[in-house]
Amino acid sequence: MKIVLFGGTFDPVHNEHVKLARGALKELSPDKLIVLPSFVPPHKATACAPPEHRKKMCGIAFSFDERIEVSDYEITRGGNSYSYLTATHFREVYPDAEIIFLIGGDSFFEFDTWRHPEIIAEKTEIAVVSRGEFTEKLISRNSAFEKKYGYKAKLLSFRGDGTSSTYIRYCLMLGTPAENLPEGIADYIEKNGLYRGDERFEYVKDHLKERRLKHTAGVIEYALKLNAKLKLDREKVVLACVLHDVAKYMRKEDFPEFSVPEDMPDSVVHAFLGEYVAKNVLGVTDEEVLTAIRYHTTGRPAMTELEKLVYVADLLERNRDYSGVNKLRKAVEEDFESGFAECMRQGYKHLKQMLQDGGVYHLTADAYEYYEKNQENLTVK
Numbered sequence: 001m002k003i004v005l006f007g008g009t010f011d012p013v014h015n016e017h018v019k020l021a022r023g024a025l026k027e028l029s030p031d032k033l034i035v036l037p038s039f040v041p042p043h044k045a046t047a048c049a050p051p052e053h054r055k056k057m058c059g060i061a062f063s064f065d066e067r068i069e070v071s072d073y074e075i076t077r078g079g080n081s082y083s084y085l086t087a088t089h090f091r092e093v094y095p096d097a098e099i100i101f102l103i104g105g106d107s108f109f110e111f112d113t114w115r116h117p118e119i120i121a122e123k124t125e126i127a128v129v130s131r132g133e134f135t136e137k138l139i140s141r142n143s144a145f146e147k148k149y150g151y152k153a154k155l156l157s158f159r160g161d162g163t164s165s166t167y168i169r170y171c172l173m174l175g176t177p178a179e180n181l182p183e184g185i186a187d188y189i190e191k192n193g194l195y196r197g198d199e200r201f202e203y204v205k206d207h208l209k210e211r212r213l214k215h216t217a218g219v220i221e222y223a224l225k226l227n228a229k230l231k232l233d234r235e236k237v238v239l240a241c242v243l244h245d246v247a248k249y250m251r252k253e254d255f256p257e258f259s260v261p262e263d264m265p266d267s268v269v270h271a272f273l274g275e276y277v278a279k280n281v282l283g284v285t286d287e288e289v290l291t292a293i294r295y296h297t298t299g300r301p302a303m304t305e306l307e308k309l310v311y312v313a314d315l316l317e318r319n320r321d322y323s324g325v326n327k328l329r330k331a332v333e334e335d336f337e338s339g340f341a342e343c344m345r346q347g348y349k350h351l352k353q354m355l356q357d358g359g360v361y362h363l364t365a366d367a368y369e370y371y372e373k374n375q376e377n378l379t380v381k
């Protein structure tokens, strides 16, 4: 008997998960594919649907093939969903079966840092689903894997396309229809009131257009992705990102007490007005969050980490598709600080080219000069 284990948070399950299951059924021809929604400790993610709902959604999304079974093993076990415990459990239940453990490409690179990877690699066989091409990096990672665990992981030819549950969750919280949900899932979410945002999300939803809401969801998603390394306060990151463009379609004339210098370009005003609204309408008091909103467009010299994060995520979120965006994404994902400086440099050059009849706004110019100098200092050291 051949069994494939397919774990994940499925928060919510999306089309990519379904495609992946189809791909695994086709490529590995198992007798059974077991979908395992993981238990997520309540304090770990703020926007997380309760496990019983995630399981039920999996039941709906994976009902297309009799070989697929949705197991509540990890949910019932509770605690951290350590894969070595899952591998051990299924090895005990199916002592003679060939058991294949599916993992994502990113996870494959981090596999050695998991709890007891040797147990997982021994009790089951690892198969990897990657995003994009089989890169040299992936091939050499597999050689290192072989050296350590005694066999090469199977590399599935199915490719993920980067659909993300995090992005879908924030789209839903911002009330913009989420794409990439399997049939029946949007209804289920609606009926059960899942993924609802708080009053600040509601406010943003009422004041932005669809495209801007998707952009905002993308900014939150990308900032959280980068924050896995930066480890800033998650709530502050989400709050600054969700509010960063809140004033995009507001008029400063509607806020008589709000004032900015006469020479401030309209494209910059929304950031300052956004801060004003966050503070005076929505009651945000956290200075770090407020300045991250204020400087998300211009930047400034000596930015805080949160300011840099919102600045960068605003430029590089998934809906941005200008030429060179992938290169910048790669740069910040590899090294946040130098990637950020590169974003600042490119942004400044772009503005310089565009604004033929006037200079770049002084805050941006100051920020640019500051970070160029900073880079030089770094190089001299």
Ligand SMILES: [Fe+2]
Pocket: 244, 245, 270, 271, 296, 297
């Ligand atoms: Fe903006």
Ligand SMILES: [Fe+2]
Pocket: 215, 219, 244, 245, 314
């Ligand atoms: Fe933005």
